Amino acid sequence: MYYSNASKNNIKAKEGFNIGKTLSSIKNDFSLYLLLVVPMIFLFLFSYKPMYGLIIAFKDYVPPMTIAESPWIGFDIFKEIFQSNQFYKVLRNTLILNGLDLITGFPAPIILAILLNEVRVKWFKKTSQTLLYMPYFLSWVIIAGIMYQLMSPETGLINILITNLGGTAVPFLTEKLMWVVSYNLIGIWQSAGWGTIIYLAAITGINSELYEAAVVDGAGRLRKIWHITLPGIRPTIIALLIINLGRIMGSSFDRPFTLGNAMVMDNADVIATYVYREGLQSVRYNLATAVGLFQSVVGFVLVLISNYFSKKAGEGGIF
Amino acid sequence: MKSFKIKVTSMLLVSVLLIGSLAGCGGGNKKAEEQKPQAQETKTDKPSGEAVEIKIPVYERGNQGQPPAENNYWTKWIAEKALKDINVKVTYVPIPRTTDIDKFNMLLAANQAPDVIFSFDYPVMTAFYGRGVLQEIPKDMLKSVAPNFVKFVGEETLKYGEVGGKQYYLTAKRPLSYTPYTAIIRQDWLDAVGMKNPTNTDEFIAVMKAFKEKDPGKLGAKNTIPMSYSLKAAKSQVQNYGFRPDPLPEEELAMYSDVQLGALTWAPEKERLKFLNQLYLEGLMSSEWALDKDNKKAEADFMSGKAGIFHFATGPMASNPPIAQTLVKNVPTAKLSVLDFGWQTKPGNKNTGRDYWPFGIMSGINKSCKNPEAVLKFFDWMSKPEILNVLQNGVEGKNYTLKDGVPVPVAGFKGEESLLNGTGKDIWCLVTEGKDTGDPVQNLKVETIQRAPAGFEYLWQQSFDQMSKQKRYPDFLFDKPVTSTTKYVKALDAKWEESLAKVIMAKKGEFDATYDKACKDYLAAGYQEILAEKKKLYDEMKAKK
Incomplete structure (x- = not known):
């Protein structure tokens, strides 16, 4: 009422x-x-x-001074950031890692949700669903610990297996490019299951009459997925894509921080770890804030742009 | 009627939510208010005046099996006793040992820092001073309020706590200039391959090769790790002494000898890295050392009997963690010796090392501290023999028994009176680094009895003898803070780790190129600026004299 x-x-x-x-x-x-x-x-x-x-x-804010007391310094800190090579390196790494996550990590839950939706045996569907989103509830510290146990070049379980089978050890976490791949795959493993929840909910919302009609028209399983399921969840996909695009500049801290190591710093150092180290740990709160502000502004602009295009394409956008 | 009921119910629910969220916002203030009456309550049973509350930091080392550093038998004992004796209410604030500076900075930014801010590192304290975190300790106040402390530490030592003639740090006494940051070697392996404890890099490499080839541990050559190593061990900034020229020009000491910053670009450091690179390439050290950030894997390898050498990289040799004890449990035939300090000394070079200044931890008083007098009273109280003896030894009959006037700890004592980490030092280090019997030989004996792993006291003695043979230099003390260090130290620390991994693991023939590239990055990441500032400060200091 x-x-x-x-x-x-x-x-x-x-x-x-x-x-x-x-x-x-x-x-x-x-x-x-x-x-x-x-x-x-x-x-x-x-x-x-x-x-x-x-x-x-x-401002030049260094505790114990309060924020109000600290002297203004204008754009000095921004100038310093944009002149430092380190910043461009972490910016590049952030974009590469998040871009890869977007390309591979974004479709993964969609595919998984459709696959799960097609499973007929109920108990199998439920069990696999639960197993799939289990990793999401593990903290990155634990995941990183497990992964280093499994993937270390010489003492890792996987590499011991490989070498015992006569292969050569793979530097999953110690070689720069391999690390990027591992980082990406571990991320998908951790979050794809969880991501399926929203899509599964959207799929449930699709009118079942559509499927029945399609069956009458002689559509096979793939046809149904292509012409009914996917268009049915398109608005959800678009909305999530826009949100994810906004996050491409931001980055979680714990994942790169725990998975990274001294050997792959060239690729593992991202904005979040940079801010932690050079902003927070070095008591340069103005640097940390400035980078954060920059990140937010870029993220905001990206959301606006993608929203604009999605509206243009007739998908409504999110606002 | 029904809709009215719904309305009332929803209004009620909403108001509950609102009140809840508002209460949540006000939480901070409320807590503070709640604490006040408590302080007043304790006041009631006081004979005179209002008890003054002070907050004192204490290192939390996170060792297994230890009670929380800020809340245990001894902190309670101190709180009770100090309240009775000097009418000061002491609460402890835990500071994680490995991230102490970060924690202090965080607390300072939140305006919740304890009344005392301390560090073992002089540059850290000068940085706090430079930022205006500390308040001056008027000398007359120090002398009148804390006469026992002044007498106990000695005016000579307290002079190190002055900046420009004004007292800023309360320096603790250091009766014995010795802490066994050392490495141990499997003596049974040495005997098996028929070699002596290596006294220079060439001998060291020969021994490591013998360990690898002759496999004295009978583990299979593939499983033997001649030297367990870790990023933590490689990182320790003061290991290039064996590659330094002797005598070392004072200017170079001032510029490059620094416990906070790795001196990557300095020639002696390059030689050390080259030496480690050789060890790595020949497979003589832990292959995954760069992944071992906290020395834990090295510990595990050594304790299980797979490794020939172990470096105490996270703390001095002590009863906890039980490295030697566990090894002997796993491999009953294992015998240990202290690795000769010359192991990373270039053949022909003098065996030199780092010396301590004659003071221990430095405590400054927080600028926002309202009662510096109470802090001084507390320091004064703690340096009284009757208090210090209890804090250092515990309770007679429980923690220790007296033997010829020397307190001997009761082995295996597990009561609540157990001293924190076996020594309780984190509590009494504010005034002294160790027990002072007035006699250096006796001091070492007392230290060894209390701190060395039980059954391995001889390792302490060996390490002490090794140290006594060395020529030792304390770090240079700048009279002003090197401000660029604060700014870049964390960035450089990350670069230092990265460079170590790259340079030590450089492929054959690529060492020089990798090293040069790493140096370039390191200088650009702020080291250049720090060196320039140090040089300027050094020249200024020299000009003054």
């Missing part, structure tokens, strides 16, 4: 802004608006209020 009421008001509101109408709609659905206040407060406290700290990027 409330739901329908609110949506009716929403439609009205779109027609034009009118104070009287707005007030009366607030009055009508007072409890709903009150409920909205809670997440709003949360958002304000934890997303907007900390933005005050962004001014650190333009």
Whole structure:
């Protein structure tokens, strides 16, 4: 009852802004608006209020001085960042690693979800689903520990197997390019199962009559997937793609930090680890903030652009 | 009616949520308010005046089987006793040993740093001083409030805590300038191959080759690791002494001898790396050393009897972790010796090493500390013999028994009065690095009894004898902070690890090219700037004299 009421008001509101109408709609659905206040407060406290700290990027802030007391330095820190070779290296690594994740890691859950959807035996489907998203709940520290046990060049289980079978050991985690591949595959292994949940939910939402009609028309399994399942989850795919594009500049810290080692630093050092080391550990909070700001701005622009194109292509976008 | 009920229920739910979230926001303040009355409560049973609360840092080493460093029998004992004796309420703040500087910085940024900020490293303290983190300790106040401390440490030693004639650090006493950061070798392997403890790099390589080829451990040549090694062991910044010229010009000492920064570009360091490169190429050390960040794999290899040499890279030889004890359990025939300190000394070079300054940990008083007097009172109280003796030895009859006036620890004592990490040093290191009997020989004896692994006291003695043979240089002390060090030290630390991995593992014939490339990167990552600043400061200091 409330739901329908609110949506009716929403439609009205779109027609034009009118104070009287707005007030009366607030009055009508007072409890709903009150409920909205809670997440709003949360958002304000934890997303907007900390933005005050962004001014650190333009200040020479070194504790014990407070942020307000620290002198302004303008764009000095940005100049320093954009002149340092190290920054371009970590930027390149971030883009390469995240780009690879996007290319290989983004389709993986879609494929997996479709495969799971086609499984007929219920218990098998359930069990494999659970097994698939298990790794998502492991912390990266544990995953890295396991992977080093398995993949070390000489003492790793996999390489012991390979050498005993007469092959030569593969430097999964110690050679730069191999490391990138391993990093990528381990990432897919960890998160693909979890990613299927949203797609499976979207697939459930597809009208089953469509499938029945397709069967009547003589469509095989692949045809059904191609013409019904995939178009059915297209909006979900697009929305997730846009969100993921926004993340291409950002990077998780724990994954590269735990999987990286001294031998592959050339490829493993990403923005997050750079900020941790040269910003936080070196007490250069302005550098950390400036890089963070840069990351957010680029991410935001990427989201806007992809949203724009997705709207152009008739997919609606996410806002 | 029904809709009214729903409305009321939802309003109630919402208000609960709201109150909940608001309460969550106010949490920080509330806590602080809650703590206050507690402090006042304790005050009531005080004879005079209000108890002053101070926060003191303590190193948390994360060793297995130890109680939390900030909350155990001894911290409680101190809190109780100090409150009674000097009306000071002491709470401890744990500082992880391996990331101590980070932790202090974090606490400083959050304005929650303890009243005392300490470090064993002089450059770290000068950096804190340079940032304005510390407050001056007026000398007259020090003398009037902490006369016992001044007398105990000695004015000569306290002078090292001065910057420009003003006292900033409270330096602890160092009665015995010795800590066994050392390496041990399998004496039974040496005997089996019929060789002597190697005294220079050539002899060392010969011994390592013998270990590999003759396989004295009967493990199969493929499984024998002549020298267990780790990134941690390679990283230790002060190992190039054996490749330094002697006498070493003071300027070079000032520029390159630094416990925080690897001197990658310095000629002696290049020679050390070349030596390690040779060991690596000939398969004489752990092949996966660069993946072993914390020396744990090296520990495991040595304890299981697979390796011929072990480096105590994460801390001095001590009863915990039980390296030697576990080895002997696994391989009952194993015998150990301290590896001759000359093992990484170029043939013909003098065996030199790093010396300590005559002070231990340096404690500064946080600028935001409201009661520097209470801190001084606490230091003064701790340096009183009746307190220090208890902190260092524990309870007579439980932790130790007296034998000829020397407290001998009760073997295997496991009660709650157990000293933290076997010595309790992290608590009393504020005033001294060790026990002082007034006699160096006796000091070593006392230290050995308390700190060496049980049954392996002779290793301590051997290591001490080795050290006594060396000519030792303490690091150069700059009178001003080298500000660029703070700025670049972490970046350079990461580069240092990367360079070590690349250079030591350089393929045959590629060593020089790899080294030159690494040096270029290292200089560009900030080392150039640090060297320039050090040179400037050094020249200024010389000009003054």
